[in-house]
Amino acid sequence: MRVDLFDFDLPAERIALRPASPRDSARMLVVDQDGMADRIIRDLPDILRPDDLLVFNDTRVIPAQLEGRRGEARIGATLHKREGPRAWRAFVRNAKRVRDGDRIEFGAGVTALAASRGDDGSILLEFDGDEPVELLLERAGRMPLPPYIAGKRAADERDADDYQTMFAAEPGAVAAPTAALHFTPDLMAALDARGIGHVTLTLHVGAGTFLPVKAEDTDDHRMHAEYGRIDAATADRLNAVRRAGGRVIAVGTTSLRLIESAAGEDGIIRPFDGDTAIFITPGYRFRGIDGLMTNFHLPKSTLFMLVSALMGRERMQAAYAHAIADGYRFYSYGDGSLLLP
Template sequence: MRVDEFDFELPEELIALRPARPRDSARMLVIGPGPLALADRGVRDLPDYLREGDLLVFNDTRVIPARLFGRRLRGEAEARIEALLHKREAADQWRAFVRPAKRLRIGETVEFAEGLSAMVAERGEGGEVLLSFSAAGAALDEAIARAGEMPLPPYIARKRPADEADLADYQTLFAREPGAVAAPTAGLHFTPELLAAVEAKGVGTVRLTLHVGAGTFLPVAAETTEAHRMHAEWGEITPDEADAINAARAKGGRIVAVGTTSLRLLESAAGPDGRVRAFRNETDIFITPGYRFRAVDMLMTNFHLPRSTLFMLVSALRGLDEMKRAYAHAVAERYRFYSYGDACLIYRMDAA
């Protein structure tokens, strides 16, 4: 498919720069279950759309302060460098997107903070480099935590710097496993009160791990979906988690992915029979219209960027024409978009 088929108009003032407070006071557009069915609700209404025996699947990844600022010295010349870590390759190595990339050569060193530096081991496309750091393992993790900033999405970072509030705002209630450089933003809407209301309905919960990479924000430069290359992300579903998912489905419960990251991991681990297997690996699954879903019946997610892989994913779940109509409705009704914005609850078209 042509990438420009996934374009739509979005007024810039609808891009949310801060989350709703409290988190579960955000609005929620329900899409489905019937064709062209739209309902303007709130996140707190989520239990109304769930049934006893359903299963909510969360991503428990934790965002690390992955934006680093440093300097490269070349003789008398100094260049300021910004690095956004996106994928760990070894105890002392991270792949990162750097700016300005043209100022770095293989073998050069960037000083990020006192006692923390990195050598450029490789250069890739689109400003990507492989950085070999002067520390490794837990020592590197601690150094990054001291020197780094929360990696707000570019559409927020262009408008304001990260601050103290983002340290809490950009983590979900479930954040446990450090390694993400972007939040699984659908999970940001949950509060202890909302979770209790869901559980009181007899709905189960499972927590998986997918470390979200910065590639989620990269524009799709290719002209067709077939030509686009996804960046891989690391994820894990334990045997116990897989058993819980399969047991819920066997009893007639619906699998409700909270966030596109949970959905992508579930679909990566599902076999042709729909059963979810234990998984501990990287995934670069790319879901576009025509994909046959195996594991997920419903998706709770935020509103996504035009021409993005995530808008392609929700269009696969519900149909491109219907998602364009839903997004046009959201714009007309002044929903708040993107990471700190409002939510959608989407029924899979063929599962409605």
């Protein structure tokens, strides 16, 4: 499909620079077969049904942005995918000043070898020393805010908490699964009391999630792979809920993409441990989920294509037009939507 079919105009003032406080006070646009309704996140227990199951991504964002030097050249690196115990694939600013075999100094005693360059222009960084890379990043790295926020303000101490979900447990993401940022312990208690369950899976979100689609046709776009894991107990729970007539509601496009990667043509979700580069566009037949909670996405992005595949492109264009006109806040720190096809 033509990528420009997924374009829309978004005023800059609609981009949220801080999350709602408290988190579950954010607005939520509900889109279903009956139309659209303006609600708030903490209404969720009244909207979902008992025996529905929410699926959260328990990845934890690491301080994946580094600033360093190679000689006199200033180098910026955003890690996006782990390739080994001490090796990370990174998108590098000023990459033309880095050659294979160069050593980059990131400060605080953290150095890395530029080992090789990928077809996508990324560079494989091999970190020196014996300390776990996570400890090195805690010393030298900073929280990797999305470019549409980082271009307007610097990351600060608040972001260390604001940009982690309450489910964050497995370090490895360089972007938050932002739909889950809206959830609080009080909201989870209300959902539990209503009989709405939840499970977690892990998908380490990569920096590729922020990359624009440069191709003119979706067939020519290449997705970056991300590592994900669904264990056998979680897969069994997802299948049991659907067999009993409940709905599996993915919280975030990351949870959805991993479930769909693990689901077979028969609709059975199986354990999964590996990379996924699934790219969902209109025409895709969903096999493992029955609904999606997600924030509002970039024009012409793979994620707007995904929600258009779930709900229909014209319906999502109308929903986004309503959200823009009605003052909804967009992107990672913005408001949410509940999409029930």
